[in-house]
Amino acid sequence: VLLGAAEAVDLVRRLEGKGVDARAAAIDWPSLMAYKRTFTRDVPAMTEQGFAAKGIASYHGRARFAGPRSIRVGAELLTGRFILLATGAVPRPLGIEGEEHVATSTDFLELDALPARIVLIGGGYIAAELSHLAARAGSRVTILQRGARMLPAFDADAVGWLMERSHDIGIDVRLDTVVEGVRTIAGGYSVHASSKGQPTTVDADLVVHAAGRIPDLDELDLDAGEVRADKGRLVLDDFLRSASNPAVYAAGDAASRGPPLTPIAAYDGKIAAFNIVHGNAKKPDYTGTPSVVFTIPPLATVGLTERQARAAGMDFRVKSAKVPDWYTALRVGEPTYGYKTLVENRTDRLLGATIIGPNAEEVINVLALAIRNGLGAKALEDAIFAYPTSASDIGSML
Numbered sequence: 001v002l003l004g005a006a007e008a009v010d011l012v013r014r015l016e017g018k019g020v021d022a023r024a025a026a027i028d029w030p031s032l033m034a035y036k037r038t039f040t041r042d043v044p045a046m047t048e049q050g051f052a053a054k055g056i057a058s059y060h061g062r063a064r065f066a067g068p069r070s071i072r073v074g075a076e077l078l079t080g081r082f083i084l085l086a087t088g089a090v091p092r093p094l095g096i097e098g099e100e101h102v103a104t105s106t107d108f109l110e111l112d113a114l115p116a117r118i119v120l121i122g123g124g125y126i127a128a129e130l131s132h133l134a135a136r137a138g139s140r141v142t143i144l145q146r147g148a149r150m151l152p153a154f155d156a157d158a159v160g161w162l163m164e165r166s167h168d169i170g171i172d173v174r175l176d177t178v179v180e181g182v183r184t185i186a187g188g189y190s191v192h193a194s195s196k197g198q199p200t201t202v203d204a205d206l207v208v209h210a211a212g213r214i215p216d217l218d219e220l221d222l223d224a225g226e227v228r229a230d231k232g233r234l235v236l237d238d239f240l241r242s243a244s245n246p247a248v249y250a251a252g253d254a255a256s257r258g259p260p261l262t263p264i265a266a267y268d269g270k271i272a273a274f275n276i277v278h279g280n281a282k283k284p285d286y287t288g289t290p291s292v293v294f295t296i297p298p299l300a301t302v303g304l305t306e307r308q309a310r311a312a313g314m315d316f317r318v319k320s321a322k323v324p325d326w327y328t329a330l331r332v333g334e335p336t337y338g339y340k341t342l343v344e345n346r347t348d349r350l351l352g353a354t355i356i357g358p359n360a361e362e363v364i365n366v367l368a369l370a371i372r373n374g375l376g377a378k379a380l381e382d383a384i385f386a387y388p389t390s391a392s393d394i395g396s397m398l
Protein backbone atom coordinates (compact mmCIF):
# COMPACT_ATOMS: atom_id res chain seq x y z
CA VAL A 1 0.00 0.00 0.00
CA LEU A 2 2.85 2.40 0.89
CA LEU A 3 4.61 1.56 -2.33
CA GLY A 4 1.42 2.15 -4.32
CA ALA A 5 1.54 5.82 -3.33
CA ALA A 6 5.28 6.04 -4.05
CA GLU A 7 4.70 4.48 -7.48
CA ALA A 8 1.92 6.98 -8.22
CA VAL A 9 4.13 9.93 -7.29
CA ASP A 10 7.08 8.57 -9.24
CA LEU A 11 4.96 7.88 -12.33
CA VAL A 12 3.58 11.41 -12.31
CA ARG A 13 7.07 12.89 -11.92
CA ARG A 14 8.42 10.71 -14.75
CA LEU A 15 5.65 11.89 -17.08
CA GLU A 16 6.25 15.56 -16.30
CA GLY A 17 6.47 17.33 -19.64
CA LYS A 18 5.03 14.23 -21.34
CA GLY A 19 1.41 15.17 -20.89
CA VAL A 20 1.26 15.33 -17.09
CA ASP A 21 1.51 18.32 -14.77
CA ALA A 22 3.51 16.93 -11.81
CA ARG A 23 3.52 20.01 -9.58
CA ALA A 24 1.18 18.60 -6.95
CA ALA A 25 2.72 15.11 -6.75
CA ALA A 26 3.85 14.43 -3.19
CA ILE A 27 3.34 11.83 -0.49
CA ASP A 28 1.25 12.81 2.50
CA TRP A 29 2.77 10.34 4.95
CA PRO A 30 0.22 10.54 7.82
CA SER A 31 -2.74 10.09 5.46
CA LEU A 32 -0.93 7.28 3.62
CA MET A 33 -0.26 5.53 6.95
CA ALA A 34 -3.91 5.88 7.93
CA TYR A 35 -4.90 4.33 4.59
CA LYS A 36 -2.36 1.51 5.06
CA ARG A 37 -3.84 0.69 8.46
CA THR A 38 -7.24 0.09 6.90
CA PHE A 39 -5.59 -2.93 5.22
CA THR A 40 -3.82 -4.31 8.29
CA ARG A 41 -5.90 -3.24 11.31
CA ASP A 42 -8.63 -5.86 11.11
CA VAL A 43 -6.55 -8.79 9.87
CA PRO A 44 -5.65 -10.38 13.24
CA ALA A 45 -9.23 -10.30 14.59
CA MET A 46 -10.71 -11.53 11.29
CA THR A 47 -8.16 -14.33 11.08
CA GLU A 48 -8.98 -15.44 14.58
CA GLN A 49 -12.71 -15.35 13.84
CA GLY A 50 -12.04 -17.54 10.81
CA PHE A 51 -10.12 -19.97 13.02
CA ALA A 52 -12.90 -20.06 15.61
CA ALA A 53 -15.46 -20.82 12.89
CA LYS A 54 -13.40 -23.89 11.97
CA GLY A 55 -13.04 -25.02 15.59
CA ILE A 56 -9.46 -23.81 16.01
CA ALA A 57 -8.68 -22.32 19.44
CA SER A 58 -6.29 -19.33 19.65
CA TYR A 59 -4.07 -18.48 22.62
CA HIS A 60 -2.11 -15.25 23.00
CA GLY A 61 1.39 -15.23 24.44
CA ARG A 62 4.90 -16.45 23.92
CA ALA A 63 4.80 -20.24 23.46
CA ARG A 64 7.59 -22.53 24.65
CA PHE A 65 8.08 -26.28 24.89
CA ALA A 66 7.28 -27.90 28.22
CA GLY A 67 8.01 -31.41 26.90
CA PRO A 68 8.25 -33.29 23.58
CA ARG A 69 4.49 -32.99 22.99
CA SER A 70 3.51 -30.10 25.19
CA ILE A 71 3.62 -26.34 24.95
CA ARG A 72 3.25 -23.72 27.64
CA VAL A 73 1.56 -20.38 26.82
CA GLY A 74 1.25 -18.19 29.87
CA ALA A 75 -0.57 -20.28 32.49
CA GLU A 76 -1.90 -22.80 29.94
CA LEU A 77 -0.29 -26.15 29.23
CA LEU A 78 -1.30 -27.57 25.84
CA THR A 79 -0.58 -31.11 24.72
CA GLY A 80 -0.86 -32.39 21.16
CA ARG A 81 -0.11 -35.46 19.08
CA PHE A 82 1.64 -33.06 16.71
CA ILE A 83 3.13 -29.60 17.06
CA LEU A 84 3.79 -27.26 14.12
CA LEU A 85 6.45 -24.59 14.55
CA ALA A 86 5.56 -21.52 12.48
CA THR A 87 7.28 -18.82 14.51
CA GLY A 88 8.72 -16.91 11.55
CA ALA A 89 11.95 -14.93 11.62
CA VAL A 90 13.40 -11.96 13.48
CA PRO A 91 16.16 -9.47 12.62
CA ARG A 92 19.48 -11.11 13.37
CA PRO A 93 21.35 -9.60 16.32
CA LEU A 94 23.91 -7.04 15.10
CA GLY A 95 26.17 -7.35 18.12
CA ILE A 96 27.10 -3.66 17.99
CA GLU A 97 27.22 -0.93 20.59
CA GLY A 98 23.91 0.95 20.71
CA GLU A 99 21.94 -1.86 19.06
CA GLU A 100 18.91 -0.84 21.15
CA HIS A 101 18.67 2.38 19.08
CA VAL A 102 18.17 0.46 15.85
CA ALA A 103 14.56 0.21 14.64
CA THR A 104 13.20 -2.85 12.82
CA SER A 105 11.49 -2.86 9.44
CA THR A 106 8.23 -3.42 11.34
CA ASP A 107 8.85 -0.16 13.27
CA PHE A 108 9.54 1.61 9.97
CA LEU A 109 6.23 0.40 8.52
CA GLU A 110 4.38 1.93 11.49
CA LEU A 111 6.03 5.39 11.47
CA ASP A 112 3.53 8.20 12.09
CA ALA A 113 5.92 10.77 10.62
CA LEU A 114 8.63 10.23 8.04
CA PRO A 115 12.11 11.13 9.36
CA ALA A 116 14.19 13.53 7.25
CA ARG A 117 17.35 11.38 7.42
CA ILE A 118 17.30 7.58 7.49
CA VAL A 119 20.22 5.15 7.72
CA LEU A 120 19.60 1.54 6.73
CA ILE A 121 22.03 -1.04 8.04
CA GLY A 122 22.42 -3.84 5.49
CA GLY A 123 21.92 -4.10 1.76
CA GLY A 124 19.36 -6.81 1.10
CA TYR A 125 15.84 -6.53 -0.27
CA ILE A 126 14.49 -4.79 2.85
CA ALA A 127 17.05 -1.98 2.47
CA ALA A 128 16.33 -1.73 -1.25
CA GLU A 129 12.57 -1.54 -0.76
CA LEU A 130 12.51 0.82 2.22
CA SER A 131 15.08 3.12 0.61
CA HIS A 132 13.06 3.48 -2.60
CA LEU A 133 9.89 4.17 -0.64
CA ALA A 134 11.49 6.68 1.76
CA ALA A 135 13.41 8.50 -1.00
CA ARG A 136 10.20 8.95 -3.04
CA ALA A 137 8.51 10.29 0.10
CA GLY A 138 11.26 12.89 0.60
CA SER A 139 13.76 11.36 3.09
CA ARG A 140 17.49 11.47 2.65
CA VAL A 141 18.51 7.80 2.74
CA THR A 142 21.91 6.22 3.33
CA ILE A 143 22.49 2.47 3.03
CA LEU A 144 25.50 1.00 4.81
CA GLN A 145 26.26 -2.38 3.29
CA ARG A 146 29.02 -4.67 4.51
CA GLY A 147 29.40 -6.52 1.18
CA ALA A 148 30.91 -5.39 -2.11
CA ARG A 149 27.44 -4.99 -3.61
CA MET A 150 23.79 -4.86 -2.66
CA LEU A 151 21.40 -7.79 -3.15
CA PRO A 152 24.13 -10.43 -3.53
CA ALA A 153 21.58 -13.18 -4.24
CA PHE A 154 20.38 -11.35 -7.37
CA ASP A 155 21.98 -11.03 -10.80
CA ALA A 156 24.92 -8.62 -10.64
CA ASP A 157 24.09 -6.78 -13.89
CA ALA A 158 20.47 -6.19 -12.92
CA VAL A 159 21.53 -5.02 -9.46
CA GLY A 160 23.93 -2.62 -11.19
CA TRP A 161 21.01 -1.13 -13.15
CA LEU A 162 19.02 -0.82 -9.94
CA MET A 163 21.97 0.92 -8.29
CA GLU A 164 22.06 3.51 -11.09
CA ARG A 165 18.37 4.22 -10.50
CA SER A 166 18.85 4.34 -6.71
CA HIS A 167 21.67 6.84 -7.19
CA ASP A 168 19.52 8.99 -9.49
CA ILE A 169 16.80 9.32 -6.85
CA GLY A 170 19.36 10.39 -4.27
CA ILE A 171 19.98 7.20 -2.28
CA ASP A 172 23.53 7.10 -0.92
CA VAL A 173 24.73 3.48 -1.03
CA ARG A 174 28.01 2.86 0.75
CA LEU A 175 29.49 -0.55 0.04
CA ASP A 176 32.22 -2.40 1.98
CA THR A 177 30.98 -0.51 5.02
CA VAL A 178 30.72 -2.26 8.38
CA VAL A 179 28.59 -0.60 11.07
CA GLU A 180 30.31 -0.64 14.45
CA GLY A 181 27.97 1.33 16.70
CA VAL A 182 25.05 3.71 17.04
CA ARG A 183 25.17 6.60 19.50
CA THR A 184 22.53 9.12 20.44
CA ILE A 185 23.32 12.75 19.64
CA ALA A 186 21.21 15.89 19.98
CA GLY A 187 18.13 15.34 17.81
CA GLY A 188 19.05 11.92 16.51
CA TYR A 189 21.70 9.25 16.10
CA SER A 190 25.24 9.00 14.89
CA VAL A 191 26.11 5.76 13.10
CA HIS A 192 29.77 4.79 13.31
CA ALA A 193 31.20 2.54 10.66
CA SER A 194 34.36 1.46 8.98
CA SER A 195 34.17 2.07 5.24
CA LYS A 196 36.86 0.39 3.13
CA GLY A 197 39.01 0.41 6.25
CA GLN A 198 38.43 4.11 7.02
CA PRO A 199 36.30 5.28 9.97
CA THR A 200 33.16 7.15 8.96
CA THR A 201 30.00 8.47 10.63
CA VAL A 202 26.54 9.21 9.30
CA ASP A 203 23.96 11.17 11.30
CA ALA A 204 20.31 10.20 11.08
CA ASP A 205 16.89 10.71 12.63
CA LEU A 206 16.15 6.99 12.28
CA VAL A 207 18.42 3.95 11.98
CA VAL A 208 16.79 0.80 10.60
CA HIS A 209 17.93 -2.83 10.74
CA ALA A 210 17.99 -4.29 7.23
CA ALA A 211 20.81 -6.74 7.83
CA GLY A 212 19.06 -10.06 7.50
CA ARG A 213 16.64 -12.20 9.47
CA ILE A 214 17.01 -15.53 11.25
CA PRO A 215 14.47 -18.15 12.38
CA ASP A 216 12.74 -17.08 15.59
CA LEU A 217 13.62 -20.07 17.78
CA ASP A 218 15.39 -18.57 20.79
CA GLU A 219 12.50 -18.47 23.23
CA LEU A 220 10.97 -21.83 22.30
CA ASP A 221 13.16 -23.84 24.68
CA LEU A 222 13.79 -26.40 21.95
CA ASP A 223 15.77 -28.61 24.35
CA ALA A 224 12.66 -29.15 26.49
CA GLY A 225 10.86 -30.29 23.32
CA GLU A 226 13.76 -32.53 22.27
CA VAL A 227 13.89 -30.56 19.01
CA ARG A 228 17.36 -30.31 17.57
CA ALA A 229 18.71 -27.15 15.94
CA ASP A 230 22.08 -26.53 14.39
CA LYS A 231 23.57 -23.03 14.01
CA GLY A 232 20.18 -21.43 14.65
CA ARG A 233 18.25 -23.61 12.17
CA LEU A 234 15.92 -26.51 12.91
CA VAL A 235 17.23 -29.90 11.81
CA LEU A 236 14.39 -31.30 9.68
CA ASP A 237 13.92 -34.32 7.45
CA ASP A 238 12.69 -34.05 3.84
CA PHE A 239 9.06 -33.91 5.04
CA LEU A 240 9.49 -30.79 7.23
CA ARG A 241 9.53 -32.98 10.35
CA SER A 242 12.01 -32.54 13.17
CA ALA A 243 14.83 -35.07 12.82
CA SER A 244 14.87 -35.57 16.61
CA ASN A 245 11.18 -35.37 17.61
CA PRO A 246 8.67 -37.08 15.25
CA ALA A 247 5.75 -35.12 16.76
CA VAL A 248 7.15 -31.78 15.60
CA TYR A 249 6.90 -30.22 12.12
CA ALA A 250 7.93 -26.77 10.94
CA ALA A 251 6.87 -24.40 8.17
CA GLY A 252 7.80 -21.04 6.68
CA ASP A 253 10.63 -18.83 7.89
CA ALA A 254 11.00 -20.94 11.06
CA ALA A 255 11.68 -24.03 8.94
CA SER A 256 13.98 -22.01 6.63
CA ARG A 257 13.94 -24.79 4.05
CA GLY A 258 12.68 -22.72 1.12
CA PRO A 259 13.17 -19.01 0.48
CA PRO A 260 11.82 -16.77 3.29
CA LEU A 261 8.67 -15.64 1.47
CA THR A 262 4.97 -15.51 2.26
CA PRO A 263 3.88 -17.97 -0.47
CA ILE A 264 6.51 -20.43 0.77
CA ALA A 265 5.15 -20.19 4.33
CA ALA A 266 1.68 -21.06 3.02
CA TYR A 267 3.05 -23.84 0.80
CA ASP A 268 5.10 -25.35 3.66
CA GLY A 269 2.03 -25.17 5.89
CA LYS A 270 0.04 -27.26 3.41
CA ILE A 271 2.88 -29.78 3.01
CA ALA A 272 3.32 -30.13 6.79
CA ALA A 273 -0.44 -30.44 7.34
CA PHE A 274 -0.66 -33.10 4.63
CA ASN A 275 2.20 -35.06 6.16
CA ILE A 276 0.70 -34.81 9.66
CA VAL A 277 -2.71 -36.06 8.47
CA HIS A 278 -1.64 -38.67 5.89
CA GLY A 279 1.76 -39.77 7.15
CA ASN A 280 4.93 -38.50 5.55
CA ALA A 281 4.13 -38.51 1.85
CA LYS A 282 4.98 -35.09 0.41
CA LYS A 283 8.33 -33.33 0.12
CA PRO A 284 8.39 -29.62 -0.59
CA ASP A 285 9.62 -28.64 -4.05
CA TYR A 286 10.63 -24.98 -4.30
CA THR A 287 11.57 -25.11 -7.99
CA GLY A 288 10.60 -21.94 -9.83
CA THR A 289 9.81 -19.76 -6.82
CA PRO A 290 9.92 -16.16 -8.01
CA SER A 291 11.45 -13.49 -5.81
CA VAL A 292 10.75 -9.78 -6.17
CA VAL A 293 12.45 -6.72 -4.76
CA PHE A 294 9.66 -4.15 -4.62
CA THR A 295 11.68 -1.12 -5.63
CA ILE A 296 10.52 1.36 -8.27
CA PRO A 297 10.88 -0.21 -10.75
CA PRO A 298 10.79 -3.73 -9.27
CA LEU A 299 13.56 -6.28 -9.70
CA ALA A 300 12.28 -9.81 -10.17
CA THR A 301 14.06 -13.11 -10.54
CA VAL A 302 13.31 -16.82 -10.82
CA GLY A 303 15.42 -19.94 -11.18
CA LEU A 304 19.19 -19.86 -11.37
CA THR A 305 21.34 -16.77 -11.63
CA GLU A 306 24.13 -16.77 -14.21
CA ARG A 307 26.68 -17.26 -11.44
CA GLN A 308 24.81 -20.26 -9.99
CA ALA A 309 24.41 -21.87 -13.42
CA ARG A 310 28.13 -21.44 -14.16
CA ALA A 311 29.08 -22.80 -10.74
CA ALA A 312 26.90 -25.86 -11.47
CA GLY A 313 28.83 -26.39 -14.72
CA MET A 314 25.71 -26.12 -16.88
CA ASP A 315 25.82 -25.58 -20.63
CA PHE A 316 23.53 -22.66 -21.40
CA ARG A 317 23.10 -19.51 -23.46
CA VAL A 318 22.62 -16.07 -21.93
CA LYS A 319 20.65 -13.23 -23.43
CA SER A 320 20.75 -9.92 -21.62
CA ALA A 321 20.21 -6.27 -22.45
CA LYS A 322 19.18 -2.97 -20.98
CA VAL A 323 16.14 -1.91 -23.02
CA PRO A 324 14.73 1.41 -21.78
CA ASP A 325 13.63 2.16 -25.37
CA TRP A 326 11.10 -0.70 -25.39
CA TYR A 327 7.49 0.38 -25.30
CA THR A 328 6.88 -1.12 -21.80
CA ALA A 329 9.32 1.41 -20.32
CA LEU A 330 8.81 4.35 -22.69
CA ARG A 331 5.05 4.59 -22.17
CA VAL A 332 5.56 5.19 -18.44
CA GLY A 333 8.78 7.23 -18.75
CA GLU A 334 10.78 4.60 -16.84
CA PRO A 335 14.53 4.85 -17.56
CA THR A 336 15.36 1.44 -16.08
CA TYR A 337 14.32 -1.65 -18.01
CA GLY A 338 16.50 -4.68 -18.56
CA TYR A 339 16.52 -8.46 -18.49
CA LYS A 340 18.70 -11.55 -18.47
CA THR A 341 17.58 -15.06 -19.45
CA LEU A 342 19.45 -18.37 -19.25
CA VAL A 343 18.43 -21.25 -21.51
CA GLU A 344 20.00 -24.70 -21.36
CA ASN A 345 21.53 -25.57 -24.76
CA ARG A 346 20.80 -29.29 -24.78
CA THR A 347 17.19 -29.20 -23.55
CA ASP A 348 16.09 -25.65 -24.47
CA ARG A 349 14.77 -25.40 -20.89
CA LEU A 350 14.56 -21.96 -19.29
CA LEU A 351 16.97 -22.15 -16.32
CA GLY A 352 16.62 -18.66 -14.93
CA ALA A 353 15.44 -15.14 -15.63
CA THR A 354 15.84 -11.71 -14.11
CA ILE A 355 13.84 -8.65 -15.12
CA ILE A 356 14.03 -5.11 -13.79
CA GLY A 357 11.43 -2.69 -15.04
CA PRO A 358 7.73 -1.85 -15.12
CA ASN A 359 5.52 -4.86 -14.29
CA ALA A 360 8.51 -7.16 -13.72
CA GLU A 361 6.75 -8.43 -10.59
CA GLU A 362 3.91 -9.75 -12.77
CA VAL A 363 5.86 -10.91 -15.81
CA ILE A 364 8.16 -13.03 -13.63
CA ASN A 365 5.16 -15.23 -12.77
CA VAL A 366 4.89 -16.34 -16.41
CA LEU A 367 8.56 -17.34 -16.37
CA ALA A 368 8.11 -19.01 -12.97
CA LEU A 369 5.35 -21.16 -14.45
CA ALA A 370 7.72 -22.08 -17.30
CA ILE A 371 10.57 -23.03 -14.97
CA ARG A 372 8.39 -24.97 -12.54
CA ASN A 373 6.95 -26.99 -15.42
CA GLY A 374 10.20 -27.41 -17.37
CA LEU A 375 8.92 -25.46 -20.38
CA GLY A 376 11.37 -24.80 -23.18
CA ALA A 377 12.22 -21.39 -24.57
CA LYS A 378 10.44 -22.42 -27.78
CA ALA A 379 7.14 -22.83 -25.92
CA LEU A 380 7.47 -19.31 -24.52
CA GLU A 381 8.41 -17.91 -27.94
CA ASP A 382 5.40 -19.64 -29.50
CA ALA A 383 2.97 -18.39 -26.85
CA ILE A 384 0.61 -15.66 -27.99
CA PHE A 385 0.41 -12.93 -25.37
CA ALA A 386 -1.96 -9.95 -25.37
CA TYR A 387 -0.44 -6.87 -27.00
CA PRO A 388 0.68 -4.37 -25.90
CA THR A 389 1.50 -5.87 -22.48
CA SER A 390 4.79 -6.29 -20.65
CA ALA A 391 4.50 -10.10 -20.94
CA SER A 392 4.52 -9.73 -24.73
CA ASP A 393 8.19 -8.69 -24.35
CA ILE A 394 9.09 -12.22 -23.19
CA GLY A 395 9.57 -13.50 -26.74
CA SER A 396 12.25 -10.84 -27.34
CA MET A 397 14.02 -11.73 -24.09
CA LEU A 398 14.83 -15.30 -25.16
Ligand SMILES: Cc1cc2nc3c(=O)[nH]c(=O)nc-3n(C[C@H](O)[C@H](O)[C@H](O)COP(=O)(O)OP(=O)(O)OC[C@H]3O[C@@H](n4cnc5c(N)ncnc54)[C@H](O)[C@@H]3O)c2cc1C
Pocket residue numbers: 061062063064086087088089105106126216219220251252253254260261262263265294
Ligand atom coordinates in the same frame (compact mmCIF):
# COMPACT_ATOMS: atom_id res chain seq x y z
C1 LIG B 1 10.02 -5.86 5.65
C2 LIG B 1 9.64 -7.20 5.09
C3 LIG B 1 9.12 -7.26 3.80
C4 LIG B 1 8.76 -8.48 3.25
N1 LIG B 1 8.25 -8.50 2.00
C5 LIG B 1 7.87 -9.67 1.46
C6 LIG B 1 7.27 -9.70 0.17
O1 LIG B 1 7.12 -8.68 -0.48
N2 LIG B 1 6.87 -10.90 -0.33
C7 LIG B 1 7.02 -12.05 0.38
O2 LIG B 1 6.62 -13.11 -0.10
N3 LIG B 1 7.60 -12.06 1.61
C8 LIG B 1 8.01 -10.89 2.16
N4 LIG B 1 8.58 -10.88 3.41
C9 LIG B 1 8.80 -12.16 4.09
C10 LIG B 1 7.52 -12.65 4.72
O3 LIG B 1 7.00 -11.66 5.57
C11 LIG B 1 7.81 -13.95 5.51
O4 LIG B 1 8.47 -14.88 4.68
C12 LIG B 1 6.52 -14.57 6.01
O5 LIG B 1 5.82 -13.67 6.85
C13 LIG B 1 6.83 -15.86 6.79
O6 LIG B 1 5.64 -16.37 7.31
P1 LIG B 1 5.67 -17.27 8.62
O7 LIG B 1 4.26 -17.69 8.84
O8 LIG B 1 6.72 -18.30 8.51
O9 LIG B 1 6.14 -16.29 9.79
P2 LIG B 1 5.56 -14.88 10.30
O10 LIG B 1 4.66 -14.27 9.29
O11 LIG B 1 6.76 -14.12 10.74
O12 LIG B 1 4.67 -15.28 11.55
C14 LIG B 1 5.24 -15.83 12.71
C15 LIG B 1 4.39 -15.47 13.90
O13 LIG B 1 4.75 -16.26 15.01
C16 LIG B 1 4.81 -15.44 16.16
N5 LIG B 1 5.73 -16.08 17.14
C17 LIG B 1 7.09 -16.18 17.08
N6 LIG B 1 7.55 -16.86 18.13
C18 LIG B 1 6.49 -17.20 18.89
C19 LIG B 1 6.33 -17.92 20.10
N7 LIG B 1 7.36 -18.44 20.75
N8 LIG B 1 5.08 -18.05 20.61
C20 LIG B 1 4.00 -17.55 19.95
N9 LIG B 1 4.09 -16.89 18.78
C21 LIG B 1 5.33 -16.71 18.26
C22 LIG B 1 5.31 -14.12 15.66
O14 LIG B 1 4.97 -13.09 16.55
C23 LIG B 1 4.56 -14.01 14.32
O15 LIG B 1 3.30 -13.43 14.49
C24 LIG B 1 8.94 -9.67 4.00
C25 LIG B 1 9.45 -9.61 5.30
C26 LIG B 1 9.81 -8.40 5.83
C27 LIG B 1 10.39 -8.35 7.22
